[in-house]
Every structure is written in C-alpha cells, then in structure tokens.
Amino acid sequence: xxxxxxILLALVMVVLCFAACGKKDDAKTDEPxxxxxxxxxxxxxxxxxxxxxxxxxxxxxxAMEQLGLPKENLRIVDNIPExxxxxxxxxxxxxxxxxxxxxxxxxxxxxxxxEAAEKPEYADIIFSHATGYKSNDxxxxxxxxxxxxxxxxxxxxxxxxxxxxxxxxxxxxxxxGTEYAETCSGINAFAMGAQAVNPNAVVHVNKISTWGDEAKxxxxxxxxISTYKCCVIAQHCDSAQPQLAAADGKVFGCGYxxxxxxxxxxxxxxxxxxxxxxxxxxxxxxxxxxxxxxxxTVGIYYGGLKEGxxxxxxxxxxxxxxxxxxxxxxxxxxxxxxxxxxxNEKLSIAKDGTITKTTAALKxxxxxxVISADGxxxxxxxxxxxxxxxxxxDACDGVIKGSMNYxxxxxxxx
Amino acid sequence: MNQMEVFTLFLFNIVVYNxxxxxxxxxxxxxxxxxxxxxxxxxxxxxxxxxxxLIGCSANSLTVGILASFLCAGLFGIIFAVLTVTMQAxxxxxxxxxxxxxxxxFFFIGKGLSGSWPMMTAYSNINDGFKNALEIPLLSKxxxxxxxxxxxxxLVYLGIVIAIAVWFYLNKTKTGLRLRAVGENPxxxxxxxxxxxxxxxxxxxxxxxxxxxxxxxxxxxxxGSFEGSNCWINGYGWIAVALVIFANWSTAKxxxxxxxxxxxxxxxxxxxxxxxxxxxxxxxxxxxxxQLYQALPFIITALVLIFASVNKKKKxxxxxxxxxxxxxxxx
Numbered sequence: 001x002x003x004x005x006x007i008l009l010a011l012v013m014v015v016l017c018f019a020a021c022g023k024k025d026d027a028k029t030d031e032p033x034x035x036x037x038x039x040x041x042x043x044x045x046x047x048x049x050x051x052x053x054x055x056x057x058x059x060x061x062x063a064m065e066q067l068g069l070p071k072e073n074l075r076i077v078d079n080i081p082e083x084x085x086x087x088x089x090x091x092x093x094x095x096x097x098x099x100x101x102x103x104x105x106x107x108x109x110x111x112x113x114x115e116a117a118e119k120p121e122y123a124d125i126i127f128s129h130a131t132g133y134k135s136n137d138x139x140x141x142x143x144x145x146x147x148x149x150x151x152x153x154x155x156x157x158x159x160x161x162x163x164x165x166x167x168x169x170x171x172x173x174x175x176x177g178t179e180y181a182e183t184c185s186g187i188n189a190f191a192m193g194a195q196a197v198n199p200n201a202v203v204h205v206n207k208i209s210t211w212g213d214e215a216k217x218x219x220x221x222x223x224x225i226s227t228y229k230c231c232v233i234a235q236h237c238d239s240a241q242p243q244l245a246a247a248d249g250k251v252f253g254c255g256y257x258x259x260x261x262x263x264x265x266x267x268x269x270x271x272x273x274x275x276x277x278x279x280x281x282x283x284x285x286x287x288x289x290x291x292x293x294x295x296x297t298v299g300i301y302y303g304g305l306k307e308g309x310x311x312x313x314x315x316x317x318x319x320x321x322x323x324x325x326x327x328x329x330x331x332x333x334x335x336x337x338x339x340x341x342x343x344n345e346k347l348s349i350a351k352d353g354t355i356t357k358t359t360a361a362l363k364x365x366x367x368x369x370v371i372s373a374d375g376x377x378x379x380x381x382x383x384x385x386x387x388x389x390x391x392x393x394d395a396c397d398g399v400i401k402g403s404m405n406y407x408x409x410x411x412x413x414x
Numbered sequence: 415m416n417q418m419e420v421f422t423l424f425l426f427n428i429v430v431y432n433x434x435x436x437x438x439x440x441x442x443x444x445x446x447x448x449x450x451x452x453x454x455x456x457x458x459x460x461x462x463x464x465x466x467x468l469i470g471c472s473a474n475s476l477t478v479g480i481l482a483s484f485l486c487a488g489l490f491g492i493i494f495a496v497l498t499v500t501m502q503a504x505x506x507x508x509x510x511x512x513x514x515x516x517x518x519x520f521f522f523i524g525k526g527l528s529g530s531w532p533m534m535t536a537y538s539n540i541n542d543g544f545k546n547a548l549e550i551p552l553l554s555k556x557x558x559x560x561x562x563x564x565x566x567x568x569l570v571y572l573g574i575v576i577a578i579a580v581w582f583y584l585n586k587t588k589t590g591l592r593l594r595a596v597g598e599n600p601x602x603x604x605x606x607x608x609x610x611x612x613x614x615x616x617x618x619x620x621x622x623x624x625x626x627x628x629x630x631x632x633x634x635x636x637x638g639s640f641e642g643s644n645c646w647i648n649g650y651g652w653i654a655v656a657l658v659i660f661a662n663w664s665t666a667k668x669x670x671x672x673x674x675x676x677x678x679x680x681x682x683x684x685x686x687x688x689x690x691x692x693x694x695x696x697x698x699x700x701x702x703x704x705q706l707y708q709a710l711p712f713i714i715t716a717l718v719l720i721f722a723s724v725n726k727k728k729k730x731x732x733x734x735x736x737x738x739x740x741x742x743x744x745x
Contacts, residue, residue, distance in 0.1 A: 049641070214642045214646070219680065223683055223684055239643075
C-alpha cells in the first residue's frame, strides 16, 4: 500500500513540475512590447467587480490600453490597509520591479508616499497619490477631482423631481459630514443644485460615521424616508444600499461612483461618477515621455467636468426631458468655465430652463457668510470661530478640498 | 413629522437589523456549552450566507435557502470539529482560521467566480418571502409595540423560537444536562459513559448551522448584492462572540442581549431623526459623538464582566472546560 502511495505521489509531483514549467514558458513567449512599468497600490482586491478599487483599476487598465501598453506592464500590490509600514513595503516591491510611476489610491497612504518620494534611490520614480494633499516639486503629486460639480448637477435633477412631486424634503446618506471637506462640499453642492431649481428644498443629512457598512447605509436611508418623508435619497457612501432602500420606499435616488440604475431601476435618477482613466492617461503618458517635467505639466491635479474627469451618469427614464435640457445647460456653463459652484454667483433656474445669475454672499445654515458678496474672501470654522482663509479668491480650491466644514443654508443634519 | 412613526420604526429596526446577532450568539452558546471555543462565527456565518444565496436562488425558494445555509454552515463546522476534537488542534487558532477561510470562501464564490451574480431581490419568492411581514394576531394590533415587535419576517420569529428551544434543551432535558457536563468536566462525563466526541461533533455542527442561518439573514437584509466591498457579515460574527459573554451563556438572555446591542447599533442611525422628532426630551442625542454609540455595546460587555466577577453570589455560567481539548489518555 505504501509503495503504491509513494509512486502515486511521485507521479503527482512530476506532473506538477511540468505544469510549473509550462507556466514559465508562457510568460517568456509573452514578451512585453514596451518596457515602461506602471505600479499601483490598492486598498481592496484587483479582482473586485465594483467599488473604489475597481474604479481605479479600471481607470488604470483603460488608460494603459489607450496608450498601447500591454497589461503585464501594470504591477499591482493589492489589499494593502492604510498602514504606513505595509504601504512602504508595497512601494519597495514595486520600485524593485522597475516601475517608473507608482499610484497609491487610498488617503491613508499619504505618509508612506511622501517618505518614498524623498528617498534618493527613488528619485527617478514618480509617486502619485489619490485624494491626498501632500506633494513635492520633483516627483510627488496628488490627484483628485471636482466631484462637487457633478453633485450640483445631480442636485438639479433631484430638485426638479421634488418640484414634480411637491415635496421639498431631500435625503442624503453620508459616510461623514462636516468632518471631511470631501463629504461636506459634496453635500453642499447637492443642496445648492437642488435649491437652484427649488428654493424651498431642504437636504436632510443622515451621517453614518463609517465607510463601507452596508447595513447602516440601508438603515440610514430608511430612516430618512420615514422620518422626513424624503422624496429623493442621495448618497456619499460606497454601496447601492441607499438606492435599494429608495426603491423599496417607492421614492427616488441619486447614487454615487457608478450608474446605479441597474440596481434600482425604479428609483435611480443619476449618479455623480468618476472617469479616473482621464487622469491616469495623462499621468502615465507624461511619466513615459517627459518625466523630468511631470510636476510642471501634470502637477497637482484637480480635474472637473471640463477635463471629463468627473461627470454624471446618463439620466435614467425616471427623469423628464426638461430635466435633461436644464442639466446639460448648467453642465455646459461649468465646462466652459463660465460659472462654478462655490462662488458668489448663485443660479436660479426656472422650470422652462431660463437661468438667472445673482451675485450674493453664500451663507451657511447658521446664517453666517462663508463666501463674501464680492467673492474674494472664503471663510471656514476654526475652533468654532468663522475665520477668513488666506489667499482671497485663490483659496477656493483649497477650501473645497481640505477645509470646508460648514453646511450651506437648507442643509440639516439628523 | 410623525413622532410615533419615527419611534416605532426605530424599535422595529432594532429587531430587523440585529436578529443575525441572535443566531450567531445562540449557535456559539451551543458550541461553547460543549466545551469548544469557536472564534470562527464570522466565517461560518459567511459560509451560510453564500451557500444560502447560491442554493436558495437556484431554487427560488426562501425555505430552501434557509435549509441550505443551515446545512452548509453545519458541514463547514465539521472542519472545526475534526481539527479540534479529533486532531486536538488549538481551538483559538482553528477558530480564527475558520473566519479567514469562511470569509475568503465568501469572496471567492461571490466575487471571484463570477462578476455578475444577480441580486437576491431579483428572485420574487425569496424577496417576497423575506419582506412580507407575518403579523401575529391580536398582538400586532397594539399601537407602536405591535408594529415594532409582532409584525416581522419569518426569520425573526424563527430566531426567537430557536433561542427559546435551545434554552429549554440545555436546561430542561437529559441530553442538555449531559452536554453541559461535557463542557464542565469532560473527564467526569466520560466516566459516566457519555460519548464526548459524539456530543462535541453534533453540537458543533448544530451550532454552526444556526450561525449559518444568521449569515443568510444578513445577506437577505442587504438584498444579496455583491457590489459592496465588504462581506455581508461585516463584523457581526465578532459581536456575537461578545454577546455570549453578555448573555452569560444563556440563550434566553441572548434575546435580551441582542436587543440591547441592537438598541445602540440602531440608535446611531436614529439619533438624528429621534432628536428632531423629540427636540425637548431627546435633543441631546444629536450631540453625542457617533463613535460612542459604536463603542457602547463593548463598554457594556466589559461592565457586565466586571460586575459578574465582583458579584460572587451570581455564578458565571462559563463552562469550566471551555477552550480545553479533551484527550482521554490525559484524564
């Protein structure tokens, strides 16, 4: 019996040896067409089929395809939590493989990326960090987008729906509120978009204080629907649960990150979405052709509707043709650079699509001016005290990206 | 805004969103009563969820889904039984491995095998079967309480029936007494002729199966969609492990424990609505930092532990041989 077993095991090993050889041969015949290697550090799995990592992975592979780079040239280290030690190890691994540009997609990678960029041995590698705020003038930038512009457009669609239904209550499921400028500016832009068409619109924010808890995302949407009778549920969280809850509650909704019409066909209006490939193409192309000038050409990237970096998903059948016309018109204004959300100019949009601009200070929900009437001063709260931000008009992007911590009038948390 | 409606929905959701904790806790209590500490609740629930999804959906039947989640999670529990009972492996390590393996299996099937599994809501029988509330005659007519506690889906009642039945089984039947003996002093139980291995195997499988139904419930409640980046169980298995201590190894108290944990879990979401609906009496809720709500159940568990160890009269019901492998030759 033992003899038979040992022969069997030996046979299995021989077979496995051949199998292993076969794989190696395959890799050899598939010589990369170009030797430019792109590295990426992901927070979740590269095999995800939806969500944040999926969106970035999709963006990078799409950009590489457009640039004619074979997909083997993308080196990935995935499932890396926001732990500086682990991220540094991932960066070392990618650098040792010869990657010339390394992307890090999660906010908490910031320290590891900043440290790596300063290392002399990595001076010829470009480090590019999503959603962060650190950079240097040689080889380290950050990139993010004006998603608030898309949220303003979604707000218009929601506001028109609320007019149609005669219900001024809109709901917003948010992972966080005023704690982070990213969530805060999104909520404000959505509210301002809704108020442009329905001045009486009120946005009720239910903050769940966590990312990625699907049960809480669903429960928060249900609470909004039953408590305030909200007729549209918008969201700044990862899953489609709020949209499912909207469909169950027979109300409407605006998703986020991907077109959620498939998940909630009866409820979904439109979703603010990202086109990460727009940035990845620019970054990889520059790193390939002109790495020395990366910081002066690409630099700190903050693309919007104009660059095609952010957008809204096609309006679903739950929206009327008039909604589409109005949304397109406002979108064109932002694409042309004619108007932007966080300025001293407020839009009032009539049902027939006539847009009136009025110049006025922007007030928060406590009645304080947060953008002055002349549009030259931006304010944020500093230890509870409203303080002017240095830099005048130029402070705008910095406030939206990093320090906005108030809700505009018509937003209520709870 | 209708104050009563907000309040009723708050109570209703305490039950609906947290019943999976009860399944997990009851399953774990059964296993712990046999003397095995199984830290794999999260993984076993994940396995129950994914196979309940697969088999239930292919049959388009909620009943089949429930049975499948019970059986598959039970079968998965055999791995734990073989490793710890037969092969005498360390229970803590094996339990943790079960979690890693179970959650990994969930992702492998749910995301790795196919990128486009349909959602459970697409299956009419399952969706309706889960969402249709079964109203208990008379009791469901009571204002507020009726809607909050006596008008739920079938799995809520099943969970409570299981918890009570297990309590009866453990405390009022001869087999239950023997099981407790196995958990307290397997050497003595063995000398009485109780088949220790059989008892452990059966109850590990039974407990795992019950956990599996809880996992399936989590999936049903989320509409069975795989597009989120987390496993459906999302840490509830770990809370169940804490709840066992909170409930002092009694499945009847586990019902209460589930409601207490659920109260804080749900209060976080409802703090805003409740504060707005009752500005005078509950307005303070909105000012409490959300992190406190997330921490409270665990703070309470710690307090219960302290209280139980200080209070000598009240005996802790933790089985004496919990976590220790039984090896006859070492008796």
